[in-house]
Amino acid sequence: MSVTVSIPTPLRPYTAGRDTVELAGDNVRQVLDGLVALHTGLKRHLMQDDGRLRNFVNLYLNETDIRHLASTATPVRSGDVLTIVPSIAGGSPATAEAQAALSHAEMLRYSRHLLLPEVGVTGQRKLKAARVLVVGAGGLGSPVSLYLAAAGVGTVGIVDFDVVDLTNLQRQIVHGTSMLGRLKLDSAEDRLTDLNPNVTVERHETRLTSQNALEVISQYDIVVDGTDNFPTRYLVNDACVLLGKPNVYGSIFRFEGQASLFHAKQGPCYRCLYSEPPPPGLVPSCAEGGVLGVLPGIIGSIQALETIKWIIGAGNPLLGRLVLFDALKLRFRELELRKDPTCPICGTNPTIRELIDYEAFCGIGVEPAYAGPEISAEELRQEMSEKGADLALIDVREPHEWEIVHIEGARLIPLNQLPERLSELDGHAEIVTHCHHGARSMKALEILRGAGFGKVRSLAGGIDAWAERVELGMARY
Ligand SMILES: [Zn+2]
Numbered sequence: 001m002s003v004t005v006s007i008p009t010p011l012r013p014y015t016a017g018r019d020t021v022e023l024a025g026d027n028v029r030q031v032l033d034g035l036v037a038l039h040t041g042l043k044r045h046l047m048q049d050d051g052r053l054r055n056f057v058n059l060y061l062n063e064t065d066i067r068h069l070a071s072t073a074t075p076v077r078s079g080d081v082l083t084i085v086p087s088i089a090g091g092s093p094a095t096a097e098a099q100a101a102l103s104h105a106e107m108l109r110y111s112r113h114l115l116l117p118e119v120g121v122t123g124q125r126k127l128k129a130a131r132v133l134v135v136g137a138g139g140l141g142s143p144v145s146l147y148l149a150a151a152g153v154g155t156v157g158i159v160d161f162d163v164v165d166l167t168n169l170q171r172q173i174v175h176g177t178s179m180l181g182r183l184k185l186d187s188a189e190d191r192l193t194d195l196n197p198n199v200t201v202e203r204h205e206t207r208l209t210s211q212n213a214l215e216v217i218s219q220y221d222i223v224v225d226g227t228d229n230f231p232t233r234y235l236v237n238d239a240c241v242l243l244g245k246p247n248v249y250g251s252i253f254r255f256e257g258q259a260s261l262f263h264a265k266q267g268p269c270y271r272c273l274y275s276e277p278p279p280p281g282l283v284p285s286c287a288e289g290g291v292l293g294v295l296p297g298i299i300g301s302i303q304a305l306e307t308i309k310w311i312i313g314a315g316n317p318l319l320g321r322l323v324l325f326d327a328l329k330l331r332f333r334e335l336e337l338r339k340d341p342t343c344p345i346c347g348t349n350p351t352i353r354e355l356i357d358y359e360a361f362c363g364i365g366v367e368p369a370y371a372g373p374e375i376s377a378e379e380l381r382q383e384m385s386e387k388g389a390d391l392a393l394i395d396v397r398e399p400h401e402w403e404i405v406h407i408e409g410a411r412l413i414p415l416n417q418l419p420e421r422l423s424e425l426d427g428h429a430e431i432v433t434h435c436h437h438g439a440r441s442m443k444a445l446e447i448l449r450g451a452g453f454g455k456v457r458s459l460a461g462g463i464d465a466w467a468e469r470v471e472l473g474m475a476r477y
Pocket of ligand 1: 264268269270271272273340343344345346347
């Protein structure tokens, strides 16, 4: 009975530099006991005082985490390989850390870190040597990049191609009013280098795509996912799995958020959690559904925390765990995440071996949306003055949107109530539907035409186009 125990680099000082040790035993526990009897210095790294495995040490018997088997009671057979996988900082080679010496000014700047034994000079140098990619300089990317820069992460790469818009500032706190209309990259770079001039901001003014993602991500040690759409989220996940990079995940919607740390070498990936995206349109974006401004601050701060812990190797990472946050109840929940053996990219027989077409995978642009007849804002104004009450203007937005602003003479029937309220409409009247930007009113058109209403059009661009071009001075949102 001879089992091969594979020793990771950080533990080899305790095995006289050996990367494998051959041991006998009937089960995992006996093999481990044999290992620490032979190499006594290993014991405190692997086990607690009561002999239980430390929870930042994972053991894989061949390809399987022993937690999914019978834990340390799992039987072993001759020829098996037992691999010790400790949670360690990824990526920063010792030489880079050694080069990342701290100046006196940096010592003073980071003094509250240096006073923490878990960080100390060693951890601070690891932060300085680290290269972190933040995908998106929006709601999540703002607190992430601010805290990483403040903490002294040496290189922060940012991927973004958008400009700062007034509606961003309610939550995207890396940007300011003086930067309206400027590239988010310019704004973030200015703010981060003001916060900490020791930080190098690397700019990637591009949309991350299947063509460029591997090239961009390969330059970094760890990736923080601050995206707001499913194609980019799956793209970031897949690129990280293919490149073996950890991916710090966060997502937000209205009052709820999620966070985890995906690293396929040691645990599940995003596809193990959600193998497929929801159909397009089912989950509204923040632009449609809204988001409480402080929520990305909380979730993004968790992402920054996990990134920093990962770099310095402190504590228990959020690997294999999904944190759910409900802001209204102020409640955190934690779910266990397992690696899915049938996962198409990180499972035992992966079917995805290169980046795919993520727009198609997420069903975007595959099924054409309903395209009914439209009317422009200018034409609508003209027809309203000519036809008066013979033209029915139906606002299919929500009551709280009506409260913000509405068109005089319009009637509110929220889209989800429309199917039950068709009897309120005159089947022979000319109807124009409108919403905020034109998408929901097209769905309303589909419902009305399906129910036999013939003379129906949708206001192109919604009330926003009306406010921009017809009723100037009207509130916009
Ligand atoms: Zn997976």
